[in-house]
Amino acid sequence: DTGVSQNPRHKITKRGQNVTFRCDPISEHNRLYWYRQTLGQGPEFLTYFQNEAQLEKSRLLSDRFSAERPKGSFSTLEIQRTEQGDSAMYLCASSFDILRGYTFGSGTRLTVV
């Protein structure tokens, strides 16, 4: 297993367009998290799945954001009608046993122009 995989690595989009990111967690990890990180800040929690169930969503996640994990394996994060303020690094992390911590992917860097 090569860890948590995120695609694409970079995405440049025009304001108003929709974008979708994918995260493939470590296969035996049942917990999956999405975070957003902007320059000079620590990651901000967006949403959390346990298996296929989305158990928590941050207030940061407006109705333009939606996340799915349909079969409890990979997850997608979609942003509709992107705004310049959505420009950030979007991080995915997975975990099976919190005592081992989270494993992070390399992130998807979104630039909205």
Place this chain on the structure above:
Amino acid sequence: AQSVSQHNHHVILSEAASLELGCNYSYGGTVNLFWYVQYPGQHLQLLLKYFSGDPLVKGIKGFEAEFIKSKFSFNLRKPSVQWSDTAEYFCAVISTMDSNYQLIWGAGTKLIIKP
């Protein structure tokens, strides 16, 4: 509100200097504590963690951290830094009262080691 504070946003040191990065949290209950490192252009990696037991924990690459419950602190230390330690360091906390095990992060400290 629950929060994690890292006091230094930027630290510049020379090689072989000793390092201490501060981290304080505001939770009142039992916490699990982490330090993550992000090398330039790379993803976040776990450096070390504390759950229980010996409050002095040792991590990878010669780093250690001490949990001081009375001070709500979990400072990261390294006796002698190397140029390759240049990275951003994040302190993070999980409250054991949070069943979702959500990590709450500090803003990070950018460490630059001068060769």
